Amino acid sequence: xxxxxxxxxxxxxxxxxxHIGGVRxxxxxxxxxxxxxxxxxxxxxxxxxxxxxxxxxQYIIDSLKxxxxxxxxxxxxGNGPYASYRQSERKQMYRSYAEQLINNGNAYYxxxxxxxxxxxxxxxxxxxxxxxxxxxxxQNMINSISLPEExxxxxxxxxxxxxxxxxxxxxxxxxxxxxxxxxxIVQSSQMDDKVLFKSDGMPTYHLANVVxxxxxxxxHVIRGEEWLPSAPLHVLLYRYLGWENAMPQFAHLPLLLRxxxxxxxxxxxxxxxxxxxxxxxxxxxxxxxxxxGYREKGYFPDxxxxxxxxxxxxxxxxxxLFSLKQLIHEFSLERVSKxxxxxxxxxAKWFNQHYxxxxxxxxxxxxxxxxxxxxxxxAERNFILRVVHLLKEKGNFLNEFWSLxxxxxxxxxxxxxDVIKKRWNEGSAKFLKELVTLFKEVPSFNALxxxxxxxxxxxxxxxxxxQVMQLFRVAVSGLPGGPALFEIVELIGKEEVIKRMEEFxxxxxx
Ligand code: GLU
Numbered sequence: 001x002x003x004x005x006x007x008x009x010x011x012x013x014x015x016x017x018x019h020i021g022g023v024r025x026x027x028x029x030x031x032x033x034x035x036x037x038x039x040x041x042x043x044x045x046x047x048x049x050x051x052x053x054x055x056x057x058q059y060i061i062d063s064l065k066x067x068x069x070x071x072x073x074x075x076x077x078g079n080g081p082y083a084s085y086r087q088s089e090r091k092q093m094y095r096s097y098a099e100q101l102i103n104n105g106n107a108y109y110x111x112x113x114x115x116x117x118x119x120x121x122x123x124x125x126x127x128x129x130x131x132x133x134x135x136x137x138x139q140n141m142i143n144s145i146s147l148p149e150e151x152x153x154x155x156x157x158x159x160x161x162x163x164x165x166x167x168x169x170x171x172x173x174x175x176x177x178x179x180x181x182x183x184x185i186v187q188s189s190q191m192d193d194k195v196l197f198k199s200d201g202m203p204t205y206h207l208a209n210v211v212x213x214x215x216x217x218x219x220h221v222i223r224g225e226e227w228l229p230s231a232p233l234h235v236l237l238y239r240y241l242g243w244e245n246a247m248p249q250f251a252h253l254p255l256l257l258r259x260x261x262x263x264x265x266x267x268x269x270x271x272x273x274x275x276x277x278x279x280x281x282x283x284x285x286x287x288x289x290x291x292x293g294y295r296e297k298g299y300f301p302d303x304x305x306x307x308x309x310x311x312x313x314x315x316x317x318x319x320x321l322f323s324l325k326q327l328i329h330e331f332s333l334e335r336v337s338k339x340x341x342x343x344x345x346x347x348a349k350w351f352n353q354h355y356x357x358x359x360x361x362x363x364x365x366x367x368x369x370x371x372x373x374x375x376x377x378x379a380e381r382n383f384i385l386r387v388v389h390l391l392k393e394k395g396n397f398l399n400e401f402w403s404l405x406x407x408x409x410x411x412x413x414x415x416x417x418d419v420i421k422k423r424w425n426e427g428s429a430k431f432l433k434e435l436v437t438l439f440k441e442v443p444s445f446n447a448l449x450x451x452x453x454x455x456x457x458x459x460x461x462x463x464x465x466x467q468v469m470q471l472f473r474v475a476v477s478g479l480p481g482g483p484a485l486f487e488i489v490e491l492i493g494k495e496e497v498i499k500r501m502e503e504f505x506x507x508x509x510x
Pocket of ligand 1: 010012013
């Protein structure tokens with residue numbers, strides 16, 4: 001085991017869009033693989049035909065691509081030596097493992113109909129027990145343990161539908177070591193004879209998952225905490241299939257919790273509190289309901305990944321900002337916490353703000369250009385670069401740039417009414433008119449000179465600069481706040497600033 005090349009997998013079922021908890025599982029698998037020079041696989045676990053959702057598989061692939069968490073084998077990423085990586089296409093193979101388990105006495109055929117199972121449930125519940133198909137109840141059911149051999153043969157020959165169930169031992173202690181949680185011990189009397197192979201000819205998750213992990217030479221199973229209850233069953237399957245020596249190590253990741261810490265983070269919490277729980281926008285193919293995504297909200301993938309990485313893991317120090325490369329370098333499963341990680345939507349924005357500011361003006365200008373083109377804005381590259389330089393300090397997202405700074409390109413059509421109510425009076429009107437006169441004479445219309453002119457105008461008219469500064473900002477930009485005012489003034493230029501001030505004085509009456 002020690003010398004095996006590290007191979008991990010992300011194994012989602014295509015039952016809907018990928019929740020951010022799933023993306024975090026993929027990310028931790030990826031980081032662990034890269035850190036250990038290993039392989040990261042994407043396997044699509046689509047054996048449950050009833051829960052199959054069209055488009056979900058492509059959504060998973062697109063999400064991983066957007067995040068930059070790229071598998072080196074798997075559906076959508078080029079096939080490696082163990083293709084296919086889609087379980088429905090490996091269907092034929094699982095049957096032989098189910099048969100092997102039956103032949104060795106570790107699994108059995110069960111012919112019970114739905115009605116018979118319901119009846120058993122009712123009977124057990126009526127006598128105060130909890131319903132379970134197990135070492136005790138299996139004796140009274142219709143299966144290859146309770147029936148004579150010829151009868152079983154007859155049923156099989158007649159093509160009667162059956163499932164294959166694992167034969168869980170009656171009283172045995174099952175131990176497994178989890179890298180995050182330590183030793184987990186479960187009594188087999190608490191487990192039930194789970195179905196391994198269904199009457200539709202498909203394996204269940206349990207059988208397919210274990211068989212594929214073994215065949216694909218997976219060394220570490222890193223997955224969500226909700227799979228911990230299945231792990232003892234998987235341990236038994238490794239044992240019964242004779243693969244115990246190749247059993248992967250387990251690491252069950254903590255849940256992502258709601259912002260208040262009460263319960264698992266769900267789509268409903270996102271809708272209620274106004275943040276996405278999916279990486280990309282998703283439209284439900286049946287209800288047509290649209291769910292928002294981090295990409296469409298304007299998050300940068302590296303900010304999103306950085307935020308997710310810290311939900312359940314921390315580095316040795318207090319550092320919070322990590323590039324993907326740094327994450328790979330720092331990551332270890334030992335520092336993943338056992339307890340759930342509270343999701344903080346404000347912190348998510350904080351991460352994006354940081355990544356926005358660390359982009360160069362050139363990068364941001366390139367990213368913004370399509371929107372400006374769409375709006376028919378024609379401006380010099382240099383001008384856009386300077387605008388971007390000022391705006392990136394103010395917003396959390398690139399998609400806020402237009403609402404934060406359209407005035408750099410167009411005169412405002414609306415003025416902030418609160419500021420007007422508070423500051424617009426005869427004195428301030430006089431001030432603005434005087435300032436226009438001074439601006440006309442400013443030798444060179446830059447931030448420094450215009451600020452000087454503003455100050456002398458205040459002195460000249462006996463106005464406190466604080467009384468008129470915000471009003472002047474509103475006259476030029478329409479907005480009550482923004483980047484350094486005289487930088488804006490310099491960028492917009494003499495003629496346009498004066499025009500806007502005059503227009504403001506004419507339009508706004510008190
Ligand atoms: N198909 C399971 C899921 O949807 C995979 C769990 C595992 O990683 O074993 O999450």
